Amino acid sequence: MAKDAETSKPKHLDPTSEYYLSSQANSGNSLTKDTLKGDNYVAWEQSAILTLKSHNKLAFIDGRITKPDPESEDFLAWDIVNSMLCSWICNSLDPPIRATVSRLNEAKLIWDSLKTRYSIPNRPRIYKLWSDASMTTQGGAFVITYYTKLLGMWDELLTLSPLESCGCPKGTEKMNWYQDLQTYQFLMGLDDKYATLRTQIINMDPFPNIDRVYAMVMQEESHQGITGSRDTTSAVGFHAQNGPPTAQSSGLVSATAGDPDRTPTGRPWCTFCHRVGHIGEMLSPPWYCSAWLLDGLQTNAIKASSVSLADDITLRHVVYMPNLAVNLISVSCLAADANCFVAFSNDICVLQDRTSKSPIGLGKMHRRVFVFQPLSTAIVASVSESESESESYELWHRRMGHPSSQPLIHLPTVSVVSPSLKTIYDVRCRAKHNRTVFPDSTSRAMDIFGLVHCDIWGPYRVSTISGTKYFLTIVDDYSRAVRVYLMHDKGQTGTLLRNFCNMVHNQFGKLVKIIRSDNGHEFDSQPMTQFCNDHASPPSSPTAPSPTLGRGKRQKKVPSVLKDYSSRNWFAKLSTALRSYGFLQSHADHTLFTYRKGDVFLSVLVYVDDLILAGNNSTTCSSFKKYLNDCFKLKDLGPLKYFLGIEATRGPRGLFLSQCKYALDILSESGLSASKPAAFPMEQNHGLALAGGPLLSDPRPYRRLIGRLVYLTITRTDICYAVHVLSQFMQSPRSQHWDAALWVLWYLKAAPGQGLFLLADSPLQIYAFCDSDWASCPLTRRSVTGYFVSLGNSPISWRTKKQPTVSRSSPEAEYRSMAVTTCELTWLKSFLLSLGVHHDRPMRLFCDNQAAYYFEPGLS
Numbered sequence: 001m002a003k004d005a006e007t008s009k010p011k012h013l014d015p016t017s018e019y020y021l022s023s024q025a026n027s028g029n030s031l032t033k034d035t036l037k038g039d040n041y042v043a044w045e046q047s048a049i050l051t052l053k054s055h056n057k058l059a060f061i062d063g064r065i066t067k068p069d070p071e072s073e074d075f076l077a078w079d080i081v082n083s084m085l086c087s088w089i090c091n092s093l094d095p096p097i098r099a100t101v102s103r104l105n106e107a108k109l110i111w112d113s114l115k116t117r118y119s120i121p122n123r124p125r126i127y128k129l130w131s132d133a134s135m136t137t138q139g140g141a142f143v144i145t146y147y148t149k150l151l152g153m154w155d156e157l158l159t160l161s162p163l164e165s166c167g168c169p170k171g172t173e174k175m176n177w178y179q180d181l182q183t184y185q186f187l188m189g190l191d192d193k194y195a196t197l198r199t200q201i202i203n204m205d206p207f208p209n210i211d212r213v214y215a216m217v218m219q220e221e222s223h224q225g226i227t228g229s230r231d232t233t234s235a236v237g238f239h240a241q242n243g244p245p246t247a248q249s250s251g252l253v254s255a256t257a258g259d260p261d262r263t264p265t266g267r268p269w270c271t272f273c274h275r276v277g278h279i280g281e282m283l284s285p286p287w288y289c290s291a292w293l294l295d296g297l298q299t300n301a302i303k304a305s306s307v308s309l310a311d312d313i314t315l316r317h318v319v320y321m322p323n324l325a326v327n328l329i330s331v332s333c334l335a336a337d338a339n340c341f342v343a344f345s346n347d348i349c350v351l352q353d354r355t356s357k358s359p360i361g362l363g364k365m366h367r368r369v370f371v372f373q374p375l376s377t378a379i380v381a382s383v384s385e386s387e388s389e390s391e392s393y394e395l396w397h398r399r400m401g402h403p404s405s406q407p408l409i410h411l412p413t414v415s416v417v418s419p420s421l422k423t424i425y426d427v428r429c430r431a432k433h434n435r436t437v438f439p440d441s442t443s444r445a446m447d448i449f450g451l452v453h454c455d456i457w458g459p460y461r462v463s464t465i466s467g468t469k470y471f472l473t474i475v476d477d478y479s480r481a482v483r484v485y486l487m488h489d490k491g492q493t494g495t496l497l498r499n500f501c502n503m504v505h506n507q508f509g510k511l512v513k514i515i516r517s518d519n520g521h522e523f524d525s526q527p528m529t530q531f532c533n534d535h536a537s538p539p540s541s542p543t544a545p546s547p548t549l550g551r552g553k554r555q556k557k558v559p560s561v562l563k564d565y566s567s568r569n570w571f572a573k574l575s576t577a578l579r580s581y582g583f584l585q586s587h588a589d590h591t592l593f594t595y596r597k598g599d600v601f602l603s604v605l606v607y608v609d610d611l612i613l614a615g616n617n618s619t620t621c622s623s624f625k626k627y628l629n630d631c632f633k634l635k636d637l638g639p640l641k642y643f644l645g646i647e648a649t650r651g652p653r654g655l656f657l658s659q660c661k662y663a664l665d666i667l668s669e670s671g672l673s674a675s676k677p678a679a680f681p682m683e684q685n686h687g688l689a690l691a692g693g694p695l696l697s698d699p700r701p702y703r704r705l706i707g708r709l710v711y712l713t714i715t716r717t718d719i720c721y722a723v724h725v726l727s728q729f730m731q732s733p734r735s736q737h738w739d740a741a742l743w744v745l746w747y748l749k750a751a752p753g754q755g756l757f758l759l760a761d762s763p764l765q766i767y768a769f770c771d772s773d774w775a776s777c778p779l780t781r782r783s784v785t786g787y788f789v790s791l792g793n794s795p796i797s798w799r800t801k802k803q804p805t806v807s808r809s810s811p812e813a814e815y816r817s818m819a820v821t822t823c824e825l826t827w828l829k830s831f832l833l834s835l836g837v838h839h840d841r842p843m844r845l846f847c848d849n850q851a852a853y854y855f856e857p858g859l860s
Contacts, residue, residue, distance in 0.1 A: 011077055018059050019077040023848060025055070027084060031092040038097065039125070041118035042159045048092070052085075060085055061111045082107050089114075129157050137189040143221050146189065147214055154182055183210045194220060314338070344370075444477065449510045451477040454497065454517045456490060472496055490520075494528030570609060577631045578604060581624065586834035588827060594834055595624075601836055612640060646714065647755075654762075654794070658755025659715050663748050666708050670745055677750035678743055682722040688729065689778050691736035702733040705741055712748075715755040717798050719744055721786065724800040762792030766843040768825055772803070772817040774810040781806050783813035787821040789828065797824055814852035821845060 011019040032047040034040065052058040059065040060081060067082075068074045085107035090098050093114075101110045133153045138146040187198050197220050201213055208216075314337065334351075335342050340360060341352040349370040351361035363370035397403070445451040458470030468486040472493060475482050485496045501512045517523050575585065575593075583593040583604065595602040602615040602624060611634075615621045628634050640648045645662040648655060667673050696702055709723045722744050729737045770787040777784070782803050789797040801820075807813035825843045832839050847853075 011074065016056075018056050018065060019074070019081055020056070021081065021084060022055075023850070025084060027087040029088055029091065031088040035092055035094050036097060036114070036118075037094045038118055041114070042156065044092070045115070046159065048089075051088075057081065057085060060107050063108060067106065086110060126157065126161060129153050133157075133185055134188075136185075138191045140191065143190075143214075143217050147186065150182075150186060150189070179209055180207060183207070183213050186210060186213060190217065193224065446478070447510075448478045449476060449504050449508070449512050451514045451516060452512055453477060454493075454515060454523070456487075456493065456520065456522060458487075474500055490522040493522045497528065571606065574606065574632075577628070581627055586831070588831040588834050592831075592834060594836065596836060603835060607644065610643070612643065645711070652760075654760040655758045656755060657715050657758070658753050659712055660753035660755070662708075663712060663716075663752040666705070666712070667745060667749060667752065670705065670742070672742070672745050672749060675746055675749055678746035679750070681719045681744050681747040682725065682740060683743075686725070686740065687778075688725060688737060688740055691734050693735040696733050696735065696738060699730070699733050702738055702741065703730045706730055709741070709744060716748075717756075717788070717795060718754070719747065720798060721784075721800045722747075724784075724802075728802075756795055758794040759792065762794045764837070764839060765792055765841055766790070766825065766828065766839065767792075768821050768843065768845045770814075770817045770821040770845065770847055772807075772810070772813040774807060774813040777802065783807050783816070785813075785817040785820050787817065787824065789821070789824060797828060799824070811849055811851035811855065814847055814849035815855040818845060818847055818852060 011017040014020055015022075031051050032044055034044060034047070036044045049058065052061060065078070068078055082105075086105065089107060089110050090101070093101070097114075101113055104110045104113065133150060136146070136150060136153070187201060190198060194217060197217065201208065201216065331342055334340075338351065338360070339354050341354060341357075343350045343352065347365040349363035349372075350359055351363075352358065353360050361372060363372045365371075453475045455473050456470060457473065460469050463469045464486060466486070468488050470487040470490060472485040472487055473482065474485070474497075483500065485500075487493070487496065497515065504510050504512055522528075578593045579585070581595065582597065583595045583602075586592040586594060591606045593604045593606070595604075600615070600617045600620045602613065602617075602620060605612040605614075611628075613621060613624070615624075625634075625636060639650075642648070642661075645659055647658050647660060649658075650656075664673075667675075706723065706727050709719065710727060713720050713723055722740075726737060726741050726744070766789065768787060768789045770785070772786070773784040775781045775783055780802075782805070784800065784802050786800045787798065788795065799820075803813065803816050805816075807816060822845065825845070829839055829843070
């Protein structure tokens with residue numbers, strides 16, 4: 001018993017309890033879709049009771065759960081549910097009615113007050129309903145519309161004056177009488193075309209109920225609709241000259257058919273053996289079928305294979321009717337077989353490809369029918385008709401780039417009046433001059449992208465629409481292919497070159513081996529330097545430089561090529577030394593090296609020329625330090641206290657990481673050391689994406705500040721979202737963006753030493769929490785993903801990032817957030833495995849959207 005008491009859930013957490021509130025419940029919900037206006041109380045009450053039953057809250061209204069004593073432990077849970085029900089009821093009331101119950105603070109009091117005022121039987125309403133039901137007729141409408149209208153009146157009548165059946169014979173007889181009355185009313189209002197059916201139903205014994213009568217009338221309506229469609233005198237089909245459908249069959253026509261089993265002389269003709277004297281029904285071949293034409297006649301049809309209307313339009317499962325002047329083809333089959341859209345207007349019919357939306361066929365109105373023709377024929381005919389008489393010789397001469405008279409003579413669609421020019425164009429004289437040909441180069445690349453030439457042109461006096469005045473030209477030496485990139489300034493050169501090399505690698509599977517430029521300073525920027533560190537080929541100078549450029553003097557400046565190789569060669573040499581000692585490089589993080597021999601474990605984390613060593617054996621650590629000192633000249637800085645701006649403080653309970661000094665340096669450089677602290681990093685409804693303030697004259701301080709704040713998010717999870725928002729405006733920051741960045745600094749002023757505490761005894765269980773802000777960006781309508789991962793009670797990973805695609809619903813955005821978090825969990829598991837931690841427990845992922853679970857059947 002004690003164990004059961006300990007494991008029992010509280011009432012507000014038990015889904016079967018009346019005190020339980022789901023995550024979807026909030027005070028903004030309404031109890032019903034329709035608001036209570038007074039005269040619709042009965043319908044409103046029924047809908048409200050159904051809603052309360054679905055949420056298991058009817059006991060608060062009917063008095064089964066009363067208000068507990070304020071000192072009781074159930075009072076808080078009752079008060080929360082009662083407040084929620086009060087808001088639901090008030091949200092479903094008309095404003096004048098809501099004002100009369102706003103003083104009541106209990107849901108039952110509000111419910112009883114409304115019931116007392118509006119539940120009085122309304123005899124005038126009952127009289128009006130009976131009167132309307134008796135005078136309601138079909139009036140040419142559909143049967144389902146007429147029946148639905150009557151059914152609504154009957155339901156309201158039963159609500160206002162219910163028939164209570166006690167189960168006795170007299171009560172059952174009264175209920176049957178009421179149902180017969182409904183059937184009589186339904187039959188009385190039907191149109192005259194159902195008179196025969198109405199007579200049959202009245203004479204039936206036993207008399208059917210209303211549901212059976214409605215089904216019979218619906219069946220009769222469907223039958224009359226099929227029969228009525230046979231009276232149509234025109235149909236749309238593809239015209240055929242003679243015989244069965246062929247590949248040359250074209251033309252959308254409207255026609256009727258006669259008797260296919262008779263010759264023009266009136267003698268019978270067999271549609272199977274094509275002989276005169278008998279009809280095909282006598283033979284009854286198995287592939288015959290009976291088909292109704294749209295003119296009301298019946299004929300026999302043989303199934304053919306397919307018909308080709310054009311090169312890319314083929315119809316399948318075409319039914320061939322012999323001796324028929326037209327081939328009737330369904331437009332729905334045409335759209336399905338050709339995978340196209342069919343659009344009709346008053347004079348044309350267009351077939352469009354479903355994927356590319358390009359037209360593939362055209363039908364023009366001719367004598368009240370659409371004549372089909374392939375698109376190529378239609379275009380040629382249109383050009384010939386519209387331009388053969390309107391375009392002059394001189395206009396075509398200008399369009400074709402001022403050629404001589406000989407080529408224009410061969411244009412069959414141009415009406416050439418006089419094959420001579422009366423005007424001498426100076427551009428022709430200049431175009432005919434010969435130019436000096438460059439000699440063939442003897443140094444040619446042997447493969448595509450083996451050598452590319454780069455040059456920058458600008459600034460031009462007139463900028464483009466996007467404000468660019470420079471352009472970068474990249475020429476492949478092997479293929480002579482040219483690619484041009486527009487730039488706002490020369491500082492974008494390194495970034496564009498890096499993007500170009502990534503495009504070449506991803507699209508063509510090639511690597512750019514040599515980049516040759518004119519030694520401009522723009523090729524020595526930070527992005528270009530990083531690019532050289534990541535690739536094997538440095539920027540190359542032009543071949544065969546002039547001897548006068550050096551003037552015989554020694555170059556004092558260290559070439560940038562040597563600086564490009566420094567960090568990369570150092571890491572390669574260090575990696576070789578670590579592998580020689582027995583370390584393994586982690587696949588999850590290439591800067592992590594681990595060593596394991598028996599019970600001894602060492603790990604080395606490398607950042608350029610700074611190393612962090614961790615191990616469980618001091619003797620092995622000392623031996624490894626001596627080995628590194630023999631290979632390189634290293635300096636032992638002792639236990640980890642300060643590393644790249646991150647302060648580490650050890651204690652008996654765990655490790656505390658912070659960036660206090662780094663945060664204070666940011667405040668000092670910004671001049672906000674004595675500023676007043678703020679309580680939150682950013683306003684909730686900031687509207688920074690739509691800011692229209694003036695642009696900053698110098699955006700570099702803003703970019704430098706945001707870059708430092710990004711590095712500060714290593715230990716400050718509370719500013720992760722704010723920094724994510726501000727980093728979107730680094731290209732063109734405005735005054736509002738700068739003010740928001742200063743607000744983040746004011747928030748840091750409140751607690752600059754805040755950081756992360758990693759517990760020493762934290763359980764080996766990974767928890768992940770993810771969420772999304774659906775369509776939060778007003779410019780792109782993309783959602784924002786945020787997740788937080790902890791190892792036990794210690795935070796280890798977090799992120800805020802805009803989703804790459806637009807989500808059509810909030811569950812889709814939540815599912816994308818869960819997918820990103822799952823990728824992070826997979827990486828963390830492989831990272832722990834590199835450290836020798838075998839995490840075999842299931843990682844728990846928490847999401848606050850139940851609908852997102854249905855995207856993946858495996859989730860629960």
